[in-house]
Amino acid sequence: MSIDGDPRDPVYRPGPAPLRSHLPILGGTLEYVDNPLATMTRRYRDHGPVSELSFLGATWTALLGPDACQIALQNADKAFANGPGWGYLVGPFFDRGLMLLDFAEHHHYRHLMQEAFTRPRLEGYARTLAPLVESGISGWTPDSAFEIYPALKSHTLDLATEVFMGGAEYARPGEIERVNTAFVDCVQAANGYIRSTAPLPFTKWGRATRGRRLLEEFLRRHLPARRANPGEDLFSALCQVADASGGIDDDDIINQMIFLLMAAHDTTTSTVTSMVYELGRDREWQERCRRQCLELGPSPTLAELEGLTDLDLVMKEALRLHPPVPVLARRAVKDTEVLGVKIPAGRLVSVMLLMSHHMPEYWTDPELFDPERFTEGRREDKSHRYAWEPFGGGVHKCLGMIFANLESKLVLSALLRHFEWSVPLDYTPPMKNDSLPFPGDGLPVELRPLSPVRAG
Numbered sequence: 001m002s003i004d005g006d007p008r009d010p011v012y013r014p015g016p017a018p019l020r021s022h023l024p025i026l027g028g029t030l031e032y033v034d035n036p037l038a039t040m041t042r043r044y045r046d047h048g049p050v051s052e053l054s055f056l057g058a059t060w061t062a063l064l065g066p067d068a069c070q071i072a073l074q075n076a077d078k079a080f081a082n083g084p085g086w087g088y089l090v091g092p093f094f095d096r097g098l099m100l101l102d103f104a105e106h107h108h109y110r111h112l113m114q115e116a117f118t119r120p121r122l123e124g125y126a127r128t129l130a131p132l133v134e135s136g137i138s139g140w141t142p143d144s145a146f147e148i149y150p151a152l153k154s155h156t157l158d159l160a161t162e163v164f165m166g167g168a169e170y171a172r173p174g175e176i177e178r179v180n181t182a183f184v185d186c187v188q189a190a191n192g193y194i195r196s197t198a199p200l201p202f203t204k205w206g207r208a209t210r211g212r213r214l215l216e217e218f219l220r221r222h223l224p225a226r227r228a229n230p231g232e233d234l235f236s237a238l239c240q241v242a243d244a245s246g247g248i249d250d251d252d253i254i255n256q257m258i259f260l261l262m263a264a265h266d267t268t269t270s271t272v273t274s275m276v277y278e279l280g281r282d283r284e285w286q287e288r289c290r291r292q293c294l295e296l297g298p299s300p301t302l303a304e305l306e307g308l309t310d311l312d313l314v315m316k317e318a319l320r321l322h323p324p325v326p327v328l329a330r331r332a333v334k335d336t337e338v339l340g341v342k343i344p345a346g347r348l349v350s351v352m353l354l355m356s357h358h359m360p361e362y363w364t365d366p367e368l369f370d371p372e373r374f375t376e377g378r379r380e381d382k383s384h385r386y387a388w389e390p391f392g393g394g395v396h397k398c399l400g401m402i403f404a405n406l407e408s409k410l411v412l413s414a415l416l417r418h419f420e421w422s423v424p425l426d427y428t429p430p431m432k433n434d435s436l437p438f439p440g441d442g443l444p445v446e447l448r449p450l451s452p453v454r455a456g
């Protein structure tokens with residue numbers, strides 16, 4: 001593609017496209033919330049890989065397709081920053097979280113925080129999680145319309161209390177419930193339409209401001225205990241890493257903890273929900289994954305989870321079809337250009353990776369659930385370096401990728417060992433896209449116990 005654009009190219013047009021929205025404040029937002037993939041595909045068809053849009057009260061430059069996304073994610077000339085990009089969406093609630101730091105400061109913190117995700121630590125997290133997943137999931141009551149999404153969301157929040165915070169032994173009565181609500185409020189605020197520095201209590205922004213304060217207070221009170229009696233949890237790991245390096249103070253341990261909770265929770269819930277949905281439609285793949293899982297005991301180790309090759313293919317395919325983070329935020333910190341289109345300093349930029357996952361240029365029959373496309377013989381994800389980017393790319397690539405992998409597989413393997421499930425083939429969940437995508441109807445599945453003979 002030439003810098004000036006090739007007029008014969010049916011897709012690419014040089015220069016910023018005109019704003020499409022008729023309603024300058026909410027137009028692009030409503031269109032996106034209604035159907036993100038259709039909106040992106042239409043935009044790409046009409047305006048090419050780089051165009052302007054109006055979203056959540058601001059003008060953004062949208063980047064579509066792996067070529068455009070790659071330029072922002074690789075960020076070779078350091079023109080794009082995360083803090084002022086994500087900061088616009090998630091506001092002060094995830095202040096100083098690793099994803100919102102940039103350049104030298106980000107490099108420094110990332111280096112330190114990697115220590116909390118080493119293999120021995122991940123093995124410890126698997127040890128903590130396995131029995132909790134087993135006892136949580138095996139207690140579910142089968143139902144012909146079991147709403148799997150809220151059940152998974154509440155289960156992963158319980159898991160987070162243990163594996164992130166090291167349990168709630170010092171919590172006051174009812175406090176964990178309040179902490180959970182506070183945390184959910186912070187996540188929900190990411191797309192609150194009404195923003196204010198003096199937040200009104202009844203807005204998402206207002207609830208999240210209160211939530212953030214409560215989370216800080218809770219973590220600060222628990223910090224000395226985690227430091228004095230470290231366990232195999234992330235909070236203890238961060239305290240140890242911080243103390244050993246001297247490079248993170250207590251305020252920043254708390255900032256990183258709040259961010260990690262946010263980064264991990266909805267994304268993992270969404271991944272597991274998509275896997276359940278796709279396996280509920282494709283019973284052959286469900287059976288294939290179950291066969292591997294039944295060979296494991298109730299507390300699989302990290303290595304055993306990594307050996308679940310069929311579940312691995314399913315997870316990759318679910319993340320392709322339904323990436324939990326469909327769009328990443330950036331802001332240009334200097335005048336720059338992407339594929340020949342100028343982007344002024346200060347402009348918000350949305351890296352719309354969802355569309356890359358559905359482009360027929362890179363995937364055979366992209367709307368089909370076909371986990372085999374990730375097998376060695378096919379490796380369609382290699383069709384372009386940025387064709388499959390559910391965990392992002394470049395220096396901000398997800399730090400919790402292996403953690404997410406182990407938790408998702410633990411939950412799925414427990415489900416497969418205890419239950420069978422199905423969803424009608426003609427059922428598509430009504431997705432809510434005003435924060436990270438989730439099924440508005442809770443995704444009802446027909447959940448049946450696995451016969452005791454099979455469950456062993």
Ligand code: HEM
Pocket residue numbers: 082098099100110260263264265267268271323324325328329389390391392393395396397398399400401403404405
């Ligand atoms: C399947 C689940 C997950 C998905 C799809 C996911 C996706 C992502 C994406 C797309 C980014 C890059 C954001 C950007 O470039 O702006 C990211 C960053 C990050 N994620 Fe995840 N994530 C998941 C689970 C987790 C978990 C479980 C944790 C922690 C335990 C975690 C921790 C992080 C951190 C710390 C960053 C920031 C990295 C940096 O800026 O250097 N994520 N994640």
